[in-house]
Amino acid sequence: MGISFEKINQLQVPTWNWLKINSVSLDVAENGLYSYSKEARLTLPENVRAERLFVQPKSAKIPSSMKQNYDFISENHNSSVALTIPEGALPDSPIIIDYFLDKDNSLLNDYIYIKAEKDSEATVIIKYGGDNCEDAFHSGFTFVEAGENAKVKLIKVQMLPKNALHIDAVAVWSKDRAAAEIILNELGSARTVASCNILLKGEQSSGNLGGIYIGKGQEEMDFNYRIELAAKETEGDITVRGTLTDSSKKTLKSTLDFMTGASGSKGSEEETVLTLSDKAVNLSAPLLLCGEDDVEGRHATSTGRPDSGKLHYLMCRGFDRREAEQLLVEASFTPLLSKIEIPEIRQEIKEYIGVSIHG
Amino acid sequence: MEKKKTQIEEFERNIYDIYDSDSIDYQVKKGLTEDIVTEISESKNDPEWMLGLRKNSLKIYNEMELPKWGPSLHELDMDNIVTYVRPKASMTDDWRELPDDIRNTFERLGIPEAEWKSLSGVGAQYDSEVVYHSMREQLLEQGVIYTDMETALREYEDIVKEYFMKLLPATEHKFMALHGAVWSGGSFVYVPEGVKVNMPLQSYFRLNAPGAGQFEHTLIICEKNSSLHFIEGCSAPRHNTINLHAGGVELYIKEGATLRYSTIENWSKNMLNLNTKRALVEKDGKIEWVSGTFGSHITMLYPMSILKGENAKSEFTGVSFASSNQYLDTGSKVVHAAPNTSSTISSKSISKNGGNTTYRSAVTIMPQAKNSKCSVICESLMMDDLSRSDTIPVMDVRNDKADIGHEAKIGRISEKSIYYLMTRGLSEEEAKALIVRGFVEPVTKELPLEYAVEMNRLIGLELEGSIG
Numbered sequence: 001m002g003i004s005f006e007k008i009n010q011l012q013v014p015t016w017n018w019l020k021i022n023s024v025s026l027d028v029a030e031n032g033l034y035s036y037s038k039e040a041r042l043t044l045p046e047n048v049r050a051e052r053l054f055v056q057p058k059s060a061k062i063p064s065s066m067k068q069n070y071d072f073i074s075e076n077h078n079s080s081v082a083l084t085i086p087e088g089a090l091p092d093s094p095i096i097i098d099y100f101l102d103k104d105n106s107l108l109n110d111y112i113y114i115k116a117e118k119d120s121e122a123t124v125i126i127k128y129g130g131d132n133c134e135d136a137f138h139s140g141f142t143f144v145e146a147g148e149n150a151k152v153k154l155i156k157v158q159m160l161p162k163n164a165l166h167i168d169a170v171a172v173w174s175k176d177r178a179a180a181e182i183i184l185n186e187l188g189s190a191r192t193v194a195s196c197n198i199l200l201k202g203e204q205s206s207g208n209l210g211g212i213y214i215g216k217g218q219e220e221m222d223f224n225y226r227i228e229l230a231a232k233e234t235e236g237d238i239t240v241r242g243t244l245t246d247s248s249k250k251t252l253k254s255t256l257d258f259m260t261g262a263s264g265s266k267g268s269e270e271e272t273v274l275t276l277s278d279k280a281v282n283l284s285a286p287l288l289l290c291g292e293d294d295v296e297g298r299h300a301t302s303t304g305r306p307d308s309g310k311l312h313y314l315m316c317r318g319f320d321r322r323e324a325e326q327l328l329v330e331a332s333f334t335p336l337l338s339k340i341e342i343p344e345i346r347q348e349i350k351e352y353i354g355v356s357i358h359g
Numbered sequence: 360m361e362k363k364k365t366q367i368e369e370f371e372r373n374i375y376d377i378y379d380s381d382s383i384d385y386q387v388k389k390g391l392t393e394d395i396v397t398e399i400s401e402s403k404n405d406p407e408w409m410l411g412l413r414k415n416s417l418k419i420y421n422e423m424e425l426p427k428w429g430p431s432l433h434e435l436d437m438d439n440i441v442t443y444v445r446p447k448a449s450m451t452d453d454w455r456e457l458p459d460d461i462r463n464t465f466e467r468l469g470i471p472e473a474e475w476k477s478l479s480g481v482g483a484q485y486d487s488e489v490v491y492h493s494m495r496e497q498l499l500e501q502g503v504i505y506t507d508m509e510t511a512l513r514e515y516e517d518i519v520k521e522y523f524m525k526l527l528p529a530t531e532h533k534f535m536a537l538h539g540a541v542w543s544g545g546s547f548v549y550v551p552e553g554v555k556v557n558m559p560l561q562s563y564f565r566l567n568a569p570g571a572g573q574f575e576h577t578l579i580i581c582e583k584n585s586s587l588h589f590i591e592g593c594s595a596p597r598h599n600t601i602n603l604h605a606g607g608v609e610l611y612i613k614e615g616a617t618l619r620y621s622t623i624e625n626w627s628k629n630m631l632n633l634n635t636k637r638a639l640v641e642k643d644g645k646i647e648w649v650s651g652t653f654g655s656h657i658t659m660l661y662p663m664s665i666l667k668g669e670n671a672k673s674e675f676t677g678v679s680f681a682s683s684n685q686y687l688d689t690g691s692k693v694v695h696a697a698p699n700t701s702s703t704i705s706s707k708s709i710s711k712n713g714g715n716t717t718y719r720s721a722v723t724i725m726p727q728a729k730n731s732k733c734s735v736i737c738e739s740l741m742m743d744d745l746s747r748s749d750t751i752p753v754m755d756v757r758n759d760k761a762d763i764g765h766e767a768k769i770g771r772i773s774e775k776s777i778y779y780l781m782t783r784g785l786s787e788e789e790a791k792a793l794i795v796r797g798f799v800e801p802v803t804k805e806l807p808l809e810y811a812v813e814m815n816r817l818i819g820l821e822l823e824g825s826i827g
Contacts, residue, residue, distance in 0.1 A: 014428040019721060019753050022428075258769070260744055275759035278726065282757075286765065288750040293741035293771040301765040303756050 003028040003076075003137070005167065008068050009193050009224040011253050011285060021251055021285055024193050024222050028165055033107040033137055036078050040110070041098040045091035048083060048122065055082035055113040060145050060173035063197040065224070069169040073111045073141040080111040083124065085150070087117040094123040094155075094342060101130030101138065101160065112142045116150035116178075123153040123341060128160050128188075136164035138189075143171050146178035148202065153181040155340055159352055160188040162217070168194045176202035176231075183210040183339055186221060187352050195224040200234035200265075210336040211240040212349075214329075214356045215248025215280065226255040229262040229295070238269035241336060243329045244280035245357060255287040256297050263294040273303040274329055276357065326357050382460055382485070382567055384447040389570070390438045393417060396540050399443045403509055403543070406516060416529035416539025423533040429719070430657045430686040435631055440603050442541040444486040444568045450507060452493040461485055468594065470563050478590075480505045482562040484575055487543040498556060504549035505560055508576050511547030518549065522578055526609040526637050526665075534605045534633040538574050542607065545575035550585040550616075559588035559621075564606070566630070569598035577608040581616035581644075588619040594654070597627035601656075608636035612644040614668065619647040621805070626654035628684060634660050642668030642697075649805045650677040652689050661719060663692035666700035666728075673702040678802040681714030681746070690719040690752075695728035695761070706737040707799055710746035720752045724761045735765040740772065740798055 007023035014022040044050055054077060062070045081097055099108055114124055130136055138160055146152045152172075160166050166189040172180045186192050198207035207227050215221055227236035238254050256267040269286050286299040306328040314324035330350060340346045385402075387395050396417050400410045425432055448458050454471050455462075465471060465483055474481040480494030482505070489507035498505070504515065512519050529539040546562040566573045581587055595602060604626060612618050618638070626632050632655040638646040648662045664673035675691040693702040708716035718737045739748040750767045772794050780790035 013749060013751055015719060015751050015753060016428065016721060019755065021753055263744070273756075275756070278729075278758045278760065280757075280759060281755070283753065283755045284765075285751070285753045286767070287752075288739075288767055288769050290739065290741060290748045290769045291746075292744050293746070294744070295741075295770055297767075297769040299750075299765070299767050301754065302763065303754070304762040305759050 002030055005068060005072070008167070009195050009222050009253070010065055011224070011287070012065065012226065012255050012257065013287065013289065015285070021253065021283055026193070028137055030107065032135060034104050036099070036101065036105045036108040038105050040079050040081055042081065043096035045093050045095065047089045048085055048091050048095055051082045052080060053082050054080040054111055057113070057143050057145060057173070060143070063171055063199065066169045066171055066195060066197060069139070069141055069167065069195070072139060073109055076109045077111045078107070078109050082113040083115065085116045085120040085122040087119060089120045089122070091122050094125050097124070097126045099128050101133060101136045101164070103133040106133045106136040108138045110140045112140070114142070114144045114152065114154070116144070116146050116152045118147040119149045120147065121151040123155065125155045125157065125342070125345065128158045128166070130161040130164065133161055134163060136161050138164060139167040141169050144173070144180060146172065146174040146180050146205070148175045149177045151179045155183045155185070157185045157345065157349060158188055158192070162188065162190060164189040166192045166194070170196040172198040172207060174198070174200050174202050174205040174207065176204060178202055178205045180206070181208040181339070183336055184212070185349055186211070186213040186223070187349065187356065190219055192219070192221040196226070198227045198236065200227065200229050200236060201231055203231045204233045205231065206235040209238045210339065212333050212336050213242040213250060214353055215242070215244040215250050216356050217246050217248065219248045221248070221250045223251065224253045226257065227267060228257045228259060229265040229267055230259045231262060233264040234262055235265065236267040239336065240271040241332050242271070243274045243276060243357065244282055245276045247277070247279040249281040251283040253285045253287070255289060256299065257289040258292050258295045258297055260291040262292050265292070266296045268297070269299040271301045272332055274306055274332060275303060276305070276325060326354055329353065329357055382446050382458070384445045386441050386444040386568070389441050391417070391420070391440070391442060391537070391540070395442060399541055399543065406512070408520060409512065412524065413540050416536045419529045420533060420536035420540055423536055425533060429659050429688045429717070432631065432657065434601050435603065436601070439570060439600070441568065441571045442574065443543055444571045445488050446485040446490060448485065448490040450489055451491060454491065457490060461490060464565060464567070465491070465563065468563065473561065477558060478561050479556055479558040480560045482507060482546045484544045484562065484564045486566060486568050486571060487573065489544050494560070501554045502551040503554060503556060504547065506547050508545040508547050508578065511578070515547070515549070518580070519547070519578065522580060522609065522611060524607070524609070526611070526639055527607050527635055531635065535607065535635050538576070538605045538607045538635070541572070542574045542576045545577045545606065548579040548587065548589065550581045550587050552582040552584060554585045556587045559590050561590040561592065564591070564593040566595040566602055566604065570600040570602065572603040572605065575606045577606065579609070579618065580611045581613060581618050583613045584615040586617040588621065591620070591622045594625045595627045595630055598629050600629065602627070602630045604630055604632045604634060606634045608634070610638035610646065612638060612640045612646055614641045615643045617645045617647070619649065621649040623651045624654060624658070628654065628656050630655040632658040632660065636660070636662040638662070638664045638673070640664060640666050640668065640671040640673065643670045644668060645672040646674070648675040648677070648691065649802060650675070650689070651802055652677070652679040652687050655687070656684060658687045658689060661690045661692050663694070664702065665694045665696060666702065667696050669697045669699050671697060671700045675704045675706070676802050676805050677705070678707045678799045679716050680709045681711070681716045683712040683714060686715040688717040688719055692721045693733065694723045694725065695731040695733065696725045697727065698729045699731065700728055701732040703733070704735040704737070705801055707802065708748060709740045709742065709795070709798070710748045711742035713745040715747045717749045717751060722754045722763065724756045724758060724763065726757045729758055729760040731761045733761070733763045737767045738798070739769045740795070741770065
């Protein structure tokens with residue numbers, strides 16, 4: 001038996017087929033994989049409710065581009081967590097959900113539902129790690145409902161084993177004045193197909209999407225990040241920082257969609273890629289879609305080697321080339337990493353990045 | 360300051376919309392069959408290899424699908440398109456020999472006047488055939504060839520055979536295959552080594568017949584260290600039926616040569632403009648695209664530069680202006696295939712009254728294109744919330760020694776800018792018109808005077824009294 005995905009991670013507005021960027025199809029053989037039978041390790045502040053249930057969003061809709069991911073998870077999930085941050089609750093520490101795959105638990109399909117009720121404020125950290133398994137498969141779907149005036153920060157850290165296949169989707173639905181901040185750290189796996197869709201449905205709501213990735217060996221990554229600005233005076237920002245080494249390949253599709261009626265809205269998207277190998281392949285498609293005149297949208301993309309002047313400066317001060325490159329890579333990730341409040345997790349990511357760059 | 364929606368009136372199109380009802384000498388039946396393709400080929404006395412190319416292109420056309428991206432082409436019914444229309448005029452190098460209606464059309468468009476004032480040569484195509492072609496004596500003496508494609512096929516068959524549809528094969532896409540099957544007319548330019556053509560050459564394409572297609576082929580070869588500015592203009596009167604334009608432009612720029620290719624396109628709003636343009640640039644060569652897209656119902660146009668030789672360069676400057684019932688899907692493609700190549704893309708678009716503009720691009724940096732540089736800037740101006748403006752760029756970078764930068768902006772006219780200009784004594788209308796003119800200025804300044812005037816006729820002068 002196998003797992004099959006047809007044309008997922010679709011670019012919202014397709015372009016030339018020869019670019020091979022419009023969508024991803026993949027088949028996975030389940031032979032040798034063992035269903036995740038452990039419970040997710042949960043760290044919960046007192047005033048947050050958690051149930052190990054599959055909770056469908058009621059008022060919010062699943063984005064059509066993620067329907068295939070959602071249908072797969074709703075039928076095949078082997079772990080689910082539903083979190084509720086009650087109205088007005090301000091937990092004093094992050095909620096942590098920790099998954100760890102191993103040879104006896106190498107197939108994880110998780111569904112995580114986060115409901116931040118009116119005026120609440122919370123940080124949720126979801127970690128995917130693993131060890132001691134030849135192959136692993138993870139498919140995940142995370143749904144965030146941010147209620148009126150709620151503030152939700154979701155940090156995902158993916159450090160799955162090097163042969164793993166990782167398919168992840170995050171959907172966010174925001175009400176009036178809600179603020180959603182999503183930071184996706186895609187660091188492990190042989191193949192990653194990740195998407196995030198933030199729908200700013202409420203007036204004056206905001207969405208910040210930060211993405212960090214690092215490609216090494218033969219890894220392939222396909223990201224589809226999108227913010228839909230669908231109400232008045234919304235703000236959406238996408239910031240992605242990545243590094244490519246060896247023969248890794250990355251495709252980033254990022255979209256800011258200013259929908260008719262989103263007057264007074266603003267958005268920006270920015271991607272900076274540092275390439276450390278002449279065999280790495282880097283594809284970027286930063287889309288700006290606009291059906292409203294009273295908006296301000298911009299995007300900027302830059303790709304190239306680390307700045308030679310900065311490298312020279314660091315090497316003059318005693319660092320060898322490898323250390324200097326590593327410092328510059330870390331520096332490019334710093335604006336996003338600094339948003340992770342827990343020093344231990346931040347340090348773990350930094351160490352993982354260091355090992356990834358130069359082994 | 361109170362927020363108000365900006366409105367821009369429709370262009371004045373009178374001079375473009377005059378239709379000559381009695382200009383057709385002969386036309387093939389509607390539709391696309393092998394018999395029609397053979398009939399076109401026989402009427403032109405094509406050599407055997409060209410008939411073979413046409414038939415093979417038709418076969419490829421029938422096997423290919425319509426593109427699954429971009430604007431919908433559901434209104435195109437090839438069974439209702441006439442692919443070849445011969446006007447009542449033989450080719451001449453004397454405007455006075457043309458029939459009155461045809462000559463008057465080109466005079467209204469200002470072509471003879473422009474030729475007299477500032478051009479080295481002019482070609483004028485009416486429906487499927489070139490009816491006028493001339494070039495200054497001095498260029499003839501320098502060995503420059505500028506003629507229609509049919510004459511080139513007869514008189515310079517070896518050169519045409521070497522280059523024709525080699526850069527734009529029929530397999531490229533469905534409409535390139537269609538072009539290969541039924542092409543007619545167009546221009547052939549050959550600039551010998553070291554020759555600098557100081558004044559531009561210009562070809563003007565007029566599609567008069569309702570329900571017709573125009574499939575002209577332009578082939579330009581700039582030999583080593585030569586230079587040329589080629590201008591292309593196109594227009595058509597408005598009909599109630601769909602017209603189709605699927606031309607092909609192949610540009611070969613040899614070592615150290617420079618070619619500027621300027622286009623002002625003002626097709627009528629019943630036109631599907633599915634044109635394909637491509638340049639192959641060798642070592643130290645340079646292609647400069649200047650493109651203004653105003654008319655047509657649907658345009659899909661992305662001039663492509665293949666930077667094949669070391670230090671080759673490409674510059675693309677384009678503006679598109681879409682109003683109601685228009686879907687202008689334009690942009691550029693660049694392939695960096697050699698070291699130290701560089702390219703810039705600067706694109707501007709304006710959408711109003713429900714018009715749709717899309718900027719679409721692809722920049723590819725091949726593994727061997729070390730130390731290449733590319734800079735892309737695109738800006739879109741939205742005039743109202745009935746319109747759409749989308750930006751769909753893709754960058755594919757396959758080596759680590761390339762510097763690629765891409766910036767895009769979208770939005771309406773800045774109220775701060777309007778306010779600033781108003782504090783300096785301009786009315787709100789004048790301030791907005793000034794800003795819009797400034798927005799498209801990077802394109803107008805690249806055009807020769809006559810074309811800048813035409814562009815002003817299309818944008819600047821109309822805007823000045825009507826924004827508000």
